Ligand SMILES: NC(=O)c1ccc[n+]([C@@H]2O[C@H](COP(=O)([O-])OP(=O)(O)OC[C@H]3O[C@@H](n4cnc5c(N)ncnc54)[C@H](O)[C@@H]3O)[C@@H](O)[C@H]2O)c1
């Protein structure tokens with residue numbers, strides 16, 4: 001019966017009394033259970049019959065489908081029993097039962113995807129460890145050959161790496177390799193690749209690059225070497241290789257950056273449309289040249305503005321093409337930002353993997369994370385480049401959108417996209433008037449369904465940004481955790497959570513959700529999510545190593561007091577005459 005093969009047919013006895021109505025399904029036809037596709041079957045036929053004795057439990061005979069009325073969304077019912085009114089409510093019960101069965105299948109598939117994502121991550125970490133081991137063996141071999149005065153030419157210089165060859169070779173077409181994010185190029189054979197943030201979401205980056213020797217100044221990250229008491233305890237808690245700072249084994253102790261050789265290349269990022277920022281940049285560039293900083297990178301927009309002022313800035317380098325920008329981490333010792341928190345977020349967004357130490361000068365509005373005074377840039381940079389300099393490892397979140405085999409508007413299947421965020425990823429209901437309906441899982445365990453305006457999943461650094469505004473806790477940036485903060489939940493009992501930093505969170509849109517949802521990454525790059533899509537969030541192994549003005553806790557507490565006026569209150573006056581001693 002072709003109609004049945006296209007739909008699930010559910011039949012059950014029709015007892016006289018409702019309470020004896022069997023709650024479970026008498027039995028779904030085999031072809032339905034075989035196709036436990038997540039997509040709702042196009043047609044669901046619920047058949048009722050007036051002669052229950054024709055049905056045996058668990059077996060479905062041919063149902064005489066005398067008439068079928070399929071309403072608009074393809075769900076129809078054939079009701080032969082004269083007493084239609086009573087059975088319509090049973091009909092809706094049956095639909096709920098079928099929907100529950102579908103939802104169970106959806107949850108099982110989500111758990112399976114979760115597990116697959118976790119195994120994939122473990123596999124990639126193993127790959128990363130192996131490649132780091134190979135590299136350190138290779139560099140040790142190289143060092144010994146250097147002692148034989150063999151001339152070793154630096155194999156990384158601008159334009160030296162043709163990313164296309166990496167992209168085309170088969171072994172580089174994995175979705176991820178060695179931990180860096182992979183970005184699928186959508187601009188085929190473009191001649192001039194203009195630099196834009198969304199271009200980064202489409203880049204293939206193959207980390208074979210780091211198998212080459214980098215020109216970076218080498219450094220060590222150790223526990224607070226300045227403190228004599230800890231000298232004997234010194235051991236590297238944060239591993240790094242070829243300048244890639246990896247916080248796989250996280251430490252929440254004060255960490256210090258000790259240069260083994262003087263940093264000689266910097267990347268300066270400026271807040272746009274700010275004359276004072278550009279003026280400071282010009283001064284800083286000349287000063288850095290005097291400090292023997294041989295390579296100064298800026299963004300193409302900034303170089304154009306500087307050249308308008310003075311053609312002598314020709315020596316400044318830019319990241320003209322995507323491949324230079326993607327490999328910039330291999331040739332920059334220090335990132336300097338001149339702006340506010342957003343400029344720092346912008347700088348972090350350019351590094352889709354490991355990132356050099358970052359010095360943020362405060363030239364924005366609030367500047368919660370930008371602690372260095374621009375007027376003191378000479379003294380600050382001299383001290384930092386001499387070292388040791390305390391740093392705060394601002395852990396980032398790795399976010400991945402998993403589409404539920406969705407055809408996008410331009411008929412290309414929208415593959416999963418990956419993002420690194422320093423503050424948070426927020427999922428909100430956008431322009432939809434319907435409550436958000438977000439099913440949340442933590443390491444496969446069901447957490448809750450968020451029904452409200454949305455959800456914020458934030459890093460400790462982001463705890464003082466959007467999450468704070470939504471009622472989340474203020475968390476020290478070195479506290480290893482992930483904040484789970486609802487946005488205007490329609491519930492009297494929902495409270496924000498702080499989860500461990502080693503968990504994997506999954507936010508799933510139910511197949512039958514009424515509205516859509518929108519994901520934003522550090523407030524940018526909004527992506528629409530549809531029913532069945534999921535967002536996977538976990539702590540990234542690539543932190544932003546933010547240089548402290550003093551040290552982690554002092555900087556943080558000063559910002560909380562001065563930028564957020566936390567607990568600012570008139571002091572309660574003491575009694576003018578001392579109270580009699582007890
Ligand atoms: N309702 C809200 O409070 C709200 C709404 C949207 C976005 N945001 C935040 O804005 C961030 C984007 O910042 P932007 O500068 O690009 O946009 P923006 O210029 O609109 O700045 C938003 C404000 O958030 C502050 N801010 C950003 N990160 C912070 C942090 N880690 N701690 C304390 N304050 C912080 C900025 O200083 C700025 O004052 C997002 O990551 C999100 O956290 C907040």
Ligand SMILES: Nc1ncnc2c1ncn2[C@@H]1O[C@H](COP(=O)(O)OP(=O)(O)OP(=O)(O)O)[C@@H](O)[C@H]1O
Pocket residue numbers: 269270271272299339340341342343344345346363364365366367368
């Ligand atoms: N180099 C850049 N290129 C493009 N956009 C940038 C760049 N630097 C900053 N932005 C954007 O400009 C906006 C304003 O920058 P920023 O947040 O630093 O200034 P602010 O808002 O005045 O300071 P604060 O964030 O401390 O309040 C931010 O949304 C940020 O994303």
